[in-house]
Amino acid sequence: MKLGFLASHGGSAARHLVAACRTGTLDAVPVALVSNNSRSPALAWAREAGLLAAHLSSAKFPDPDDLDDQITRFLVDAGADTLVLSGYMRELGPRVLSAFTGRVVNIHPSLLPRHGGRGLYGDRVHESVLASGDAESGATVHLVTAGIDEGPVLAQSRVPVLSGDTLDTLKARVQAVEGDLMLRAVQGLTRTE
Template structure:
């Protein structure tokens, strides 16, 4: 697999998977990271890690159709055949989704389908879990489709919601399982014939 990453901020999944590739734990090659945020720490990290990088956003391409085309061109020119959303805070356009159908993965900080959908990201998800009274939370890796957080689930990791949990304590417990969950899901995706 040739991995392309899309990140808006720190890109923790991109960092974890790149380290796994270079450490021999994942049979894949990281090739490119694209961010919609020109000040993203992930862009600086990716440059230093030797990946191709690009900043593509509404600032560089005000027309969504042009942005979709530019993103697809950048990813395919870099040779990416599998996309990993690493905290990417934008919806993908139809060209990218069609070209990479069945090969785009995202991680969500809850047990989908609970606490997913439009507007449910980051701390909002953990707040919703705590407000709901759920006794467990976790993380879900899923295939990305046109609907927000609606694609097929590839893997989940569960963590308990403990009495007295705060947003920060629950978030830390969920984040602790995300890297290896994403690694397992991407490794399994690479074994799917014709995927």
Template structure:
């Protein structure tokens, strides 16, 4: 399976999964990375890793349909099989979601369906958990669909919310489990896809 990543900033999931591929912990090949941010550190990192890269954004393609088409063209040229959103701060269009249905993954820093949806990302999620008085938080890997954070959940791991937790302490606890959770989810999805393909 060829992995493609979409990142807006540092691309931590892309880095961890690529490292896992290089170490033989994940039977896949990282091939490409797209960023909507021309200054994204993930773009520089991906170039150094030998991945095919592209800066594709609304600034280049003001029409969302054109941007959707450009992303899909790039992914097809890169021969991508599976898409991983690695801190990608834009919605994917219907062409990409249709072409890669069941093959686009995202990780969200809460126990979905709690604290998901439009506008819920990054620090906002952890603050919402604290403000709600939740006793547990965590991370969820889910398939990406047209609805924000509404796709089928593939993997979920819980961490405690401790008395006296701050945004920083809770965020650090959740981030500590994200890499391993994403790796397991990608590994399981690849195994499921291969099994399905062998049955056809």
């Protein structure tokens, strides 16, 4: 398995998986990272880690079809066969989804299908969980399809929502399970090849 990553900010899932590849915990090779944010810490980290890295955004490619084509071409040329969204804050285009059908995974900071869909990302998800009064939250790894957060669920980890939780305390509890959850889900993909 050759992993390509898309990240907008820190890329914690990418970092976790690359470390797992390098220790032999994950039988895969990390090859490339795309960011839509030229100042993304993930982009700088990827370059330092020896991955092919590119800033590809609507600022550089205003035509959505052109941007979709550029992202697809970069990842295919890098040799990626599986994509991991690591906090990527943009919708993927049809060319990327077609080139990597059934091989694009994302982690969402709630137990999908609750608190998912358009407009529910990052801190907004945790705010939605807290406002709902749910007794638990967690993280979900799912296959990415054309719908937002609608693809088949591959794995979930649950965490309690505690009395007195704030956005920051709930977010920290969810983030603490995300790396290992993503690793288990990607390991599952390697076993299905």
